[in-house]
Amino acid sequence: MIRSVFYISDSTGITAETLGQSLLSHFDHIQFKQQVCSYIDNEEKAIAVVNRINKAAEEDDERPIVFDTVINREVGDILEASQGFIIDIFSMFLKPMEELLGSPSNYHVGRPQLDNQDKRYKNRIDAVQYALHNDDGAKVDRYSEADVILVGVSRSGKTPTCLYLALQNGIYAANYPLTEDDMDGPGIPRVLKPFQNKLFGLIIDPGRLSEIRQERRSNSRYASLNQCEDEVRQAQALFNRFGIPYLDTTRMSVEEISTRILMDSGLRNGKGKRNGK
Amino acid sequence: MIRSVFYISDSTGITAETLGQSLLSHFDHIQFKQQVCSYIDNEEKAIAVVNRINKAAEEDDERPIVFDTVINREVGDILEASQGFIIDIFSMFLKPMEELLGSPSNYHVGRPQLDNQDKRYKNRIDAVQYALHNDDGAKVDRYSEADVILVGVSRSGKTPTCLYLALQNGIYAANYPLTEDDMDGPGIPRVLKPFQNKLFGLIIDPGRLSEIRQERRSNSRYASLNQCEDEVRQAQALFNRFGIPYLDTTRMSVEEISTRILMDSGLRNGKGKRNGK
Numbered sequence: 285m286i287r288s289v290f291y292i293s294d295s296t297g298i299t300a301e302t303l304g305q306s307l308l309s310h311f312d313h314i315q316f317k318q319q320v321c322s323y324i325d326n327e328e329k330a331i332a333v334v335n336r337i338n339k340a341a342e343e344d345d346e347r348p349i350v351f352d353t354v355i356n357r358e359v360g361d362i363l364e365a366s367q368g369f370i371i372d373i374f375s376m377f378l379k380p381m382e383e384l385l386g387s388p389s390n391y392h393v394g395r396p397q398l399d400n401q402d403k404r405y406k407n408r409i410d411a412v413q414y415a416l417h418n419d420d421g422a423k424v425d426r427y428s429e430a431d432v433i434l435v436g437v438s439r440s441g442k443t444p445t446c447l448y449l450a451l452q453n454g455i456y457a458a459n460y461p462l463t464e465d466d467m468d469g470p471g472i473p474r475v476l477k478p479f480q481n482k483l484f485g486l487i488i489d490p491g492r493l494s495e496i497r498q499e500r501r502s503n504s505r506y507a508s509l510n511q512c513e514d515e516v517r518q519a520q521a522l523f524n525r526f527g528i529p530y531l532d533t534t535r536m537s538v539e540e541i542s543t544r545i546l547m548d549s550g551l552r553n554g555k556g557k558r559n560g561k
Numbered sequence: 562m563i564r565s566v567f568y569i570s571d572s573t574g575i576t577a578e579t580l581g582q583s584l585l586s587h588f589d590h591i592q593f594k595q596q597v598c599s600y601i602d603n604e605e606k607a608i609a610v611v612n613r614i615n616k617a618a619e620e621d622d623e624r625p626i627v628f629d630t631v632i633n634r635e636v637g638d639i640l641e642a643s644q645g646f647i648i649d650i651f652s653m654f655l656k657p658m659e660e661l662l663g664s665p666s667n668y669h670v671g672r673p674q675l676d677n678q679d680k681r682y683k684n685r686i687d688a689v690q691y692a693l694h695n696d697d698g699a700k701v702d703r704y705s706e707a708d709v710i711l712v713g714v715s716r717s718g719k720t721p722t723c724l725y726l727a728l729q730n731g732i733y734a735a736n737y738p739l740t741e742d743d744m745d746g747p748g749i750p751r752v753l754k755p756f757q758n759k760l761f762g763l764i765i766d767p768g769r770l771s772e773i774r775q776e777r778r779s780n781s782r783y784a785s786l787n788q789c790e791d792e793v794r795q796a797q798a799l800f801n802r803f804g805i806p807y808l809d810t811t812r813m814s815v816e817e818i819s820t821r822i823l824m825d826s827g828l829r830n831g832k833g834k835r836n837g838k
Contacts, residue, residue, distance in 0.1 A: 287662070296820040299583040306576040306630065307654050310666035320829060322820045349661065353583065369661050376653065377584050384626065384646050385564070389587035405814060412721045419693075444689045447724055451815070537682060538728070543573040543599045552597060 288340035288348035289318045290368065292333060294325040294356050300373060304351040324354065330362035341367040404454060411450035411457070418458035419443055424475045427458055432549055433479055434459040436486035437515040438506075439496050441533045441541060445486070448538045455551060467518040472526050484545055485523040485530030490516045492534050565617035565625035566595045567645065569610060571602040571633050577650060581628040601631065607639035618644040681731060688727035688734070695735035696720055701752045704735055709826055710756055711736040713763035714792040715783075716773045718810045718818060722763070725815045732828060744795040749803050761822055762800040762807030767793045769811050 289308065291300040297320045308316050317340075321333050340348045350368035354360045364370055378389050418426055420443065427433060432449070434442045434457060442459035449455040466473045476483060490512040497507035505511055523530040529548050533541050546552040566585065568577040574597045585593050594617075598610050617625045627645035631637045641647055655666050695703055697720065704710060709726070711719045711734060719736035726732040743750040753760060767789040774784035782788055800807040806825050810818050823829040 296816050298816055298820075299579055302576055302579040303650070303654075307651070307658060310651070310655060311658070311662060311664065312667060314662060314664065320823075322824055347661065349658070371654065371657075373580070374584070374587070377580075377648065378587060380648075381584060381588070381626070384624065385588060385591060387588065387591065390589060409721050409815075412724060416693075416696075416720070443693070444686050444728065447689060448728060451721065451725060451728065538686075539573050539575055543575070546597075547599055 285346075286315045286317055286344060287346055288337075288344050289316045290333070290337055290340075290348055290350045290352075291318070291320045292324050292350060292352040292354060292363065293322055294354050294359060295323070297322040297353070300351040300353045303373060304349075304371075324359055325356055327358055327362065330359040334362055334366040337363075337366040337368040407454040408451055411454045412447065414456045415443075415446040415450040415458070419446065421460040421475075424458075424460070427475070427479050427482075429456055430458045430479065430482050431456045431551055432484050432545060433457070433476065433482045434484050434486060434545075435462055435476065435519075435528070436488075436530075437462050437493070437512075437519050439493060439500070440486040440488045440519075441536075441538070442486060444538045445541045445545070448542045449545065452542070453546065453551075455546070462515070462519050462522070464515070464518075467515070467522055472522065472528075480526065480528075483528045484549055485519065485528045486533050486541070487516055487520050487523070487530055488532065489534040562623075563592045563594055563621060564623055565614075565621050566593045567610070567614055567617075567625055567627045567629075568595070568597045569601055569627060569629040569631060569640065570599055571631050571636060572600070574599040574630070577628040577630045580650060581626075581648075601636055602633055604635055604639065607636040611639055611643040614640075614643040614645040684731040685728060688731045689724065691733045692723040692727040692735070696723065698737040698752075701735075701737070704752070704756050704759075706733055707735045707756065707759050708733045708828055709761050709822060710734070710753065710759045711761050711763060711822075712739055712753065712796075712805070713765075713807075714739050714770070714789075714796050716770060716777070717763040717765045717796075718813075718815070719763060721815045722818045722822070725819045726822065729819070730823065730828075732823070739792070739796050739799070741792070741795075744792070744799055749799065749805075757803065757805075760805045761826055762796065762805050763810050763818070764793055764797050764800070764807055765809065766811040 289304060291297045291304055293300050301320055324330055324333055337348050337350060348368045350363065350366070350370045351373060352363060352370060353373050354363065355374065360372065382389055414426070414429065417423060418430065432455065434446060436442050438461050442461070446457035446459050449457045460476060472480065490509060493512040493516065494507055494509045497512065501507055531541060531544050566581060568574045568581055570577050578597055601607055601610055614625050614627060625645045627640065627643070627647045628650060629640060629647060630650050631640065632651065637649065659666055691703070691706065694700060695707065709732065711723060713719050715738050719738070723734040723736050726734040737753060749757065767786060770789040770793065771784055771786045774789065778784055808818060808821050
């Protein structure tokens with residue numbers, strides 16, 4: 285059984301898609317065919333979307349599921365007349381929230397917190413530049429500005445995590461790859477020493493690491509299981525010896541790794557987090 | 562008036578936070594104090610969160626708003642007994658969806674689509690590596706693999722957009738900065754020619770561009786309004802001459818720019834999009 289799903293918004297549709305995908309993940313025995321329809325903000329576009337919904341209904345011989353965060357009532361009314369099963373997200377929540385808050389909502393299109401002139405937004409973009417500048421240990425001159433410095437062996441997930449933390453949370457995250465030389469030494473790498481309280485380690489199952497490295501350089505010493513086992517063991521020993529918090533990323537997504545780092549390092553509650561710097 | 566808001570989940574909390582922030586943006590005359598509580602997956606953690614909610618209720622002298630996507634019923638019941646106004650997101654939606662789909666949900670913790678072993682996830686991480694490799698025109702050897710190549714003058718928003726498209730959508734996005742030399746020539750830059758159908762232009766208000774560049778190199782020719790006006794005008798002329806689709810990013814966030822690119826280039830509907838390559 286295939287079921288069509290539409291995410292419809294007069295803005296980006298990110299809210300509808302995030303909530304919808306999260307809900308659909310609880311029906312993993314059903315196959316869904318998903319479409320995002322963004323910026324549906326006039327009658328003409330609404331009618332075009334209704335045609336797509338009705339066509340899908342006919343093809344699937346089932347009612348499509350429609351998650352919408354449409355504000356424009358004209359558009360909303362047109363959608364209601366489609367053959368889709370409409371889940372009008374904002375209407376469901378805004379009424380009870382208005383009652384609780386004792387205040388009407390200023391129901392308007394868009395998400396004001398995303399305006400690119402705003403301070404929080406600017407901080408996210410600066411954080412992306414920071415992550416790029418301080419990726420992979422190539423430059424270490426701006427570690428004093430870091431909110432967190434991720435350390436781990438090559439391909440343990442440091443770079444995507446830094447970029448996610450920057451883009452989503454405006455966190456200044458640098459990363460430093462642990463090499464064999466680093467781990468042979470008696471202490472933590474010299475460049476990291478002044479920033480020991482900002483370090484956060486990533487480890488990963490050696491078998492999984494070897495798979496990932498094989499794709500990059502197959503049959504190399506770098507990718508061999510032996511090498512991966514050695515490196516991960518040494519990294520973990522280093523973290524333990526110096527009380528560096530760390531995380532096993534083996535089955536975690538960047539979203540999950542980032543969430544854990546925010547929690548475990550206290551950054552989520554504003555510790556060390558710059559305010560729109 | 563300050564109102565406390567809690568996002569509570571036994572997973573990352575991203576769904577609760579996305580939906581909640583989107584809803585709160587419709588009450589922009591009220592100030593909210595927001596906290597994300599992730600991985601609340603046992604009785605002990607639930608009780609600690611309830612204590613925080615009740616403390617906030619006392620301090621604010623108002624009921625905090627609690628958005629939760631908790632699956633664990635034991636945890637859910639403990640939250641219900643708090644002084645917060647509980648908005649149990651999954652419960653609200655899953656019942657009607659189960660009826661529509663004629664099938665029970667396999668109500669479990671987590672979002673399986675985020676498992677880092679899965680193909681779609683792997684594609685996102687590969688796309689991040691691709692964006693990094695092909696950033697800023699430094700290397701152009703892998704343009705044939707691109708889903709889209711963003712072109713625009715320095716600081717028009719190319720790099721963060723490429724990274725967002727990669728992380729969120731698994732799109733292979735390269736970017737190429739237009740220099741004065743490029744725009745003085747008679748055609749489109751030589752390295753871009755074979756990929757003309759993949760190009761997507763970004764322009765920006767020259768005044769805003771000048772502001773952004775001032776932060777990087779203040780009082781430089783590069784940041785002068787005159788220079789910014791010239792560059793943007795030439796870029797736009799180039800896009801018009803060669804029929805390259807383009808977007809004015811002046812007041813748009815990376816989320817909005819990315820959504821527009823996905824729509825306008827047809828990438829959202831799978832055109833040119835690799836399937837878990």
